[in-house]
Amino acid sequence: MKYSFLALIIALTYSCSESPTKTYFGGEVVNPNSDYVYLYYDNNVIDSSKIDQSNRFSFKLDNAKDGLYHFDHNEYQYIILEKGDSLLMRLNTLDFDESLVYSGMGSEKNNFLIDMFLIYEDEEKAVNKYSELSPEEFLTKIDSLKSMKETLLNDINTKDPLSPIAKHIAQGAVNYRYFTDMEEYPFINKRRNGLTKIANLPANFYSFRKEVDYNDTLLMYYKPYFNYLVIHFNNLAYNYCKNECNGDLNYIERSLHYSTHKLQLIDSVVTKNKTIRDNLTRNVAFSFLLGRHSRAHNEEFMDAFHKYAGKNQHEEEINNFYQNVQNLQKGLTLPPIHLVDIKGNKVTIDSMSYKKNTVFYFWNYHQRDHQANVLTRIERLKKDYPNYNYVGINVNEDRSEWLQNLASISKLGDTLEQYQTDNIDELLGSLVIKSLNKIIIVDNKGKIIDGFGDIYHRKSLETSLSDSMKK
Structure with a gap:
């Protein structure tokens, strides 16, 4: 339930005498980086509040359960809310945790x-x-x-x-x-x-x-x-x-x-x-x-x-x-991967697609340092193991921003194959991607050489690359 910020301020003054069954939570987000603040109880979203033009948000909860909540605005923190609380907070997203401070009814326990x-x-x-x-x-x-x-x-x-x-x-x-x-x-x-x-x-x-x-x-x-x-x-x-x-x-x-x-x-x-x-x-x-x-x-x-x-x-x-x-165990055929190429064409890479041994790696344009580290390491592998094909898969959804990043990568000399997933959940699930450090290596028939490689585990990675070339 949404609640105006003015009404929240009034509630801060009168909530105790008017209705101890109500709970109020609101405040100010300096430098907001999204439009909403979300409130969770037992790890479930129970409400959302849109941040207004003054960077304010507010919640009014009727008969809320007393206990531990957390609010989320791209980052999160825990709060204790109980009936009768009228809690105000202020934070600056540039220094999220360090700037966070509470006032009003219920502030002592939350500042603690x-x-x-x-x-x-x-x-x-x-x-x-x-x-x-x-x-x-x-x-x-x-x-x-x-x-x-x-x-x-x-x-x-x-x-x-x-x-x-x-x-x-x-x-x-x-x-x-x-x-x-x-x-x-x-x-x-x-x-x-x-x-x-x-x-x-x-x-x-x-x-x-x-x-x-x-x-x-x-x-x-x-x-x-x-x-x-x-x-x-x-x-x-x-x-x-x-x-x-x-x-x-x-x-x-x-x-x-x-x-x-x-x-x-x-x-x-x-x-x-x-x-x-x-x-x-x-x-x-x-x-x-x-x-x-x-x-x-x-x-x-x-x-x-x-x-x-x-x-x-x-x-x-x-x-x-x-x-x-x-399905990613060594010797099995890698499941088909559904992607989109730089021209916008949908592409399926399956066992019939491989002309030579291939290394798949993954990146996210929001993780700039990781992206740079991965590309640097891939360039090094390309020089040491030139007989492999190297395929980069971007896991973001915005196509235009992906293409802008590719243009920047090309200026740095990267001419490797690049694709974007058209179904992020399917990709992460079928290829068991829990970290973008992941590397998958297959042979020229799509048989898995290493389904759980890591770009930062160079010794293990090079063992897989070297051994497969001896066969």
């Missing part, structure tokens, strides 16, 4: 949320440096940082007591980034200090895990909470495999049994919130299936997935993804 976000960002380098210290020294440093945040939260709560819901979310903003730092410490410490094994940890090192709620409905769409759970289950599975499974410790995280253990662990403890369970097991599935495993191991994993994560709300998506991954 953005403060926690910015403080943790500022602390990231220091915490990484602390990770080189002994476990005892690290605990002292990290506990001190957490204590300062909790003091700030207590001060806010003393001045104007937060509701149980707001306090729970605010405490989660403190806890779960701290918990993540704790879970990551043993592995960062091992890597940065060049150790062969993880340092011995104090008996109480993981005592914070007693505070973890695996089924937290209020935080289930809060990214720091979800990211923590992912890392936590990674660690639990790693330590189980380290103690119970045979194999090279350096390759545990690539193993089938490691991912199977994660599914079992999630299934055993995330028992009261199906959404969290489904999202976590979806993450396990995508992580494994993108790991360049054999067809047989992919099949075994999917058997385990259906056993431990059955009736998943993402099941259709995961099954389709699995099938697309299996």
Whole structure:
């Protein structure tokens, strides 16, 4: 429901006395880069507000659910909204997070949320440096940082007591980034200090895990909470495999049994919130299936997935993804690719189209640095492996802007074949493109040499290119 900004200002004055069931949220976006602000609850868009000529937007919510929301204007941030709140915000898109500030009813808890976000960002380098210290020294440093945040939260709560819901979310903003730092410490410490094994940890090192709620409905769409759970289950599975499974410790995280253990662990403890369970097991599935495993191991994993994560709300998506991954296995024929050439002609590249071995690469004209890096690396490969054909596929939708970029590329000396997709979803799905670093290599009959190459993994890429030329 849209609401005029003038009406919002009036609501800020009278909302508490008039109707505690209403919630107001609005503000100003300096240098807007799109026409709308979108409001989400439980990861679903519940409303949109068009930015007016004064760069203002506003929402009025009737009987809104109290809890965690997020707003989006090409970037996003979380907010806590409760009945009776009349929240104003101001931000400048040129400095989105750092410029964000709230006022009005509900501002204290939301300024705390953005403060926690910015403080943790500022602390990231220091915490990484602390990770080189002994476990005892690290605990002292990290506990001190957490204590300062909790003091700030207590001060806010003393001045104007937060509701149980707001306090729970605010405490989660403190806890779960701290918990993540704790879970990551043993592995960062091992890597940065060049150790062969993880340092011995104090008996109480993981005592914070007693505070973890695996089924937290209020935080289930809060990214720091979800990211923590992912890392936590990674660690639990790693330590189980380290103690119970045979194999090279350096390759545990690539193993089938490691991912199977994660599914079992999630299934055993995330028992009261199906959404969290489904999202976590979806993450396990995508992580494994993108790991360049054999067809047989992919099949075994999917058997385990259906056993431990059955009736998943993402099941259709995961099954389709699995099938697309299996279709890109070495030796199979690359699925047909539907494209548009520079003249506007629709082109299908299939097994009959190849005259010689071919390298496919992908780019986006909004990602200027990536585009330049990819083209530079492709030019280098073209000189080192001239017997290959190199085909660039643009993933943007605007044809005129694509052609303008091609003109710029041509001035730099790039005369490689260039196409644009005419169906972005089909292309990304059938070719399993989760990153534009992706490279696909096929032979002159369209048989896949490498369906999961990476433009930045030069050694592996050159092995595929060299070996195929020997045949």
